[in-house]
Amino acid sequence: MRLFVAAALAVCVSSAPALAASRATALAAPSPISPVAPSEALPEAATDAVRIGMRRETLPPGGKMAEHRQAGERYLYVVSGRLRVSNLVTGEEQLVDAGKMAAEQPGDWHVAEVVGGDPVTVYVIDRTPADAGGAATATASTTNTASTVGN
Template identity: 50%
Template sequence: MRTIAIAALALVAAPGLALAAAPSAPVAPPSLAGLAADPELEGKVQVAITQQRLEAGGTLAEHRQPYIRHLFIVSGQLKVSNLVTGEEQLVGAGEIATEAAGDWHLARAVGDEAVEIFVIDQLPAEETAASAGGL
């Protein structure tokens, strides 16, 4: 598992983040180039990215994290369920699902293909990716 910590405002505000790609085409990770931090938040917010793999048909246990989390799908298809609101997101390669802070979530690989994910956590600067909680 690789972790990259970068000072940034909000990753989803970056243009070109949601890449359009056919599920069978390779998908590049979201670009972090050119992110401009809000001067008021500089040094207060960081983005941590971890790469995860969920085998075909696999389910991630119920989980929650104290901060906003984005799941960028590189390959496969993932169903993310918010266990608090009942909302479900079905996302595939090149798409992003967002998990609300503090809510319980469950994720499941849909279909017969493994799911490759970049997990993107927005954290206070003093936090580390390890302390944000795992998938």
């Protein structure tokens, strides 16, 4: 399970080179033995910071997550049971079995509900821009935020 958690965070973070943005790295001058051409220079790190949050949730048979939308990507990894994730804007549905992952696009409204008679245990992983402020995720009655990473 620890391996999954590390892999899930790596998936979220791999598209976010900004995690190390606040750490400046000074490059030494190229050695005279192996000069580095300007086209081979390392790219500069992006300066956009992101927030990453993760929580584990268990839904009973017939249960569902409240309708929600978020400022960034959301990933749902189903540990046990079966979950239907519906995009309320496009009408697309994802059926997610244990050991599989679903992705939700930013800005669209979604709902996730248990399919079948077994409870669902799911890891919810949010990756949002750091400047999203308090409205990282909106539901009918609450607003959630995640911890800042990279700053």
